Amino acid sequence: MNTKLSIGPHAVQPPVVLAPMAGITNAPFRTLCREFSGGKGLFVSEMITTRALVERNEKTMQLIRFDASEQPRSIQLYGVDPATVGKAVRMIAEEDLADHIDLNFGCPVPKVTRKGGGSALPYKRNLLRAILREAVAGAGDLPVTMKMRKGIDDDHLTYLDAGRIAVEEGVTAIALHGRTASQHYGGTADWDAIARLKEHVPEIPVLGNGDIWSADDALRMVRETGCDGVVVGRGCLGRPWLFADLVAAFEGRTEDFVRPILREVAGVMVRHATLLGEWIGDESRGVIDFRKHVAWYLKGFAVGSEMRRRLAVTSTLEELRAGLDELDLDQPWPAGADGPRGRTSGNNRVVLPDGWLKDPYDCAGVGEDAELDTSGG
Numbered sequence: 001m002n003t004k005l006s007i008g009p010h011a012v013q014p015p016v017v018l019a020p021m022a023g024i025t026n027a028p029f030r031t032l033c034r035e036f037s038g039g040k041g042l043f044v045s046e047m048i049t050t051r052a053l054v055e056r057n058e059k060t061m062q063l064i065r066f067d068a069s070e071q072p073r074s075i076q077l078y079g080v081d082p083a084t085v086g087k088a089v090r091m092i093a094e095e096d097l098a099d100h101i102d103l104n105f106g107c108p109v110p111k112v113t114r115k116g117g118g119s120a121l122p123y124k125r126n127l128l129r130a131i132l133r134e135a136v137a138g139a140g141d142l143p144v145t146m147k148m149r150k151g152i153d154d155d156h157l158t159y160l161d162a163g164r165i166a167v168e169e170g171v172t173a174i175a176l177h178g179r180t181a182s183q184h185y186g187g188t189a190d191w192d193a194i195a196r197l198k199e200h201v202p203e204i205p206v207l208g209n210g211d212i213w214s215a216d217d218a219l220r221m222v223r224e225t226g227c228d229g230v231v232v233g234r235g236c237l238g239r240p241w242l243f244a245d246l247v248a249a250f251e252g253r254t255e256d257f258v259r260p261i262l263r264e265v266a267g268v269m270v271r272h273a274t275l276l277g278e279w280i281g282d283e284s285r286g287v288i289d290f291r292k293h294v295a296w297y298l299k300g301f302a303v304g305s306e307m308r309r310r311l312a313v314t315s316t317l318e319e320l321r322a323g324l325d326e327l328d329l330d331q332p333w334p335a336g337a338d339g340p341r342g343r344t345s346g347n348n349r350v351v352l353p354d355g356w357l358k359d360p361y362d363c364a365g366v367g368e369d370a371e372l373d374t375s376g377g
Helices: 027-037 052-055 058-063 082-093 118-123 125-139 158-166 191-200 216-226 242-250 262-280 284-296 307-312 319-326
Strands: 016-018 042-049 074-078 100-106 142-148 174-177 206-209 228-230
Touching: 016 027, 016 242, 027 042, 027 125, 027 242, 027 262, 042 058, 042 100, 042 191, 052 058, 052 082, 074 082, 074 118, 082 125, 100 125, 118 142, 118 158, 125 158, 125 174, 142 158, 158 174, 158 191, 158 284, 174 191, 191 206, 191 216, 206 216, 216 228, 216 242, 228 242, 228 307, 262 284, 262 319, 284 307, 284 319, 307 319
Parallel strands: 016 042, 016 228, 042 074, 074 100, 100 142, 142 174, 174 206, 206 228
Antiparallel strands: none
């Protein structure tokens, strides 16, 4: 499938983007995905809070460190105050901290939406416009994109208005997750909404996100919606080689899909944990951080519950290797392991600031505490 995608001056071929995921898409995981893709695609950092960046929070400054091989360097920012977002974007541009800036208007977690951030924010049209205007002005030559959801719930859809505002304010591209905030990650993503947004804003690229569990899903999304590219999130959890499949699919090499045996999966697991330890600067902390990935990597394989528990509490690379070596490592890739993974809860009440839905244009109610450095998600 010949689909050309450009994010400002950056050609993204194939048109595949790694979605920012808190606690997941740090430099080690991006390295793994990029290695499997042969360096093709766009790999976005974890969500960075603009106030924490402006205040040079130590943890935040580590999160925005990129490996020398990462090109282009892509940062996702979360912010609710136009002035602070503008400062953060100017800081990135002036200090050459990244080559592309993505703005998060899609996060559905309560600690973000209750402050008016993430997927709650596009409901306030004037606030969204002010943030986008400040970001584009501060970015200089850097392209600014945005990621959003359909809206707060089915009664408060915002994506078409938000898309038009984005075009008017000079945003380079839009990614749409085909769910509302109230759906979180449950139910089925609405790909028809992605098609409607593409028709609504033909001036700029639209990328689709939601329920891409395989490379075939990605091709089908492009065919069915007319979108210009895909954003892959939970589908690559414990499966960074999905990016090899995506490259092969878009290049017409579907016979080259990766189906690793457990021995190969175990090797990737150890490398992932090793990279985390090197990045953090402490092997034990790296292995502990890796624990949350264990179940994703082993999905579908015949591994007993006691061994799964043991592997999920390892604290050293030696323990991790020893546990993996006890498995039947010649197991083939399991049937059905390409399916859904990660969080699937849905139909949640969206926690919003008091009176948030009374007026879609009034911006009152967004305070500085909405940008605490702990408000990722």
